[in-house]
Amino acid sequence: MTPKLTGLDHLVLTVRDIGKTVAFYRDVLGMEVQEFQPADGSTRTALLFGQQKINLHVAGAEFRPHGRCPMPGSADLCLLTDGPLESWARHLDNAGVDIEEGPVARSGAQGPIQSVYIRDPDGNLIEISVYLPQDAQA
Template structure:
């Protein structure tokens, strides 16, 4: 039997959204991500949300770029973002932005360490977990 090839990291993921403008404003103004416009080889106009060394590519519902998920749709994601900013500061920031914290702070299990997390929703209803490693 041959050895299984190794996956080393997640480069990007795709969110299918109902409104590019609303989504970009939320992730920029609430979560501090950078909005990037780019043009792939086919010449189309695309958008991504950048943070750290990762990015989230955005697809507008009904106009998804190919290939895409079998059933793409707004509000189908559950994402966890790590932050070095204390959750109390996040709670104050979210309150100032009129963003409801659905749950938390709660202790959770992360990929490499335990987490303390709060949960919010983006404009499409995707579940967003903001976490501190503990």
């Protein structure tokens, strides 16, 4: 029998500037910033949200092992919210962040979602999505 995966613990973003990235994900998206020391004794930075985290690597100084071709701006992330996208649109506007597209209907891992798309400081595509209520899916 094939073993099964149960979730996503963390992912890694390669970024040009840790400070700009931290400011964006903390101030615009509300993530918690965590510095931690792995077994090698270095200091690393992570962004926490829900039960997940995003570890940050600086381009050209990535921690090993890493992806074969790490580069800033190559990620496309879909982040879930439980609040209305209208509230996010107002918040993003107040933060000076342009919505690239949306709200638009999309397909999430568990069913239909509504999404807005923005870019982080490295140009990564960030999709903020909310699952539609069951009665709206019919």
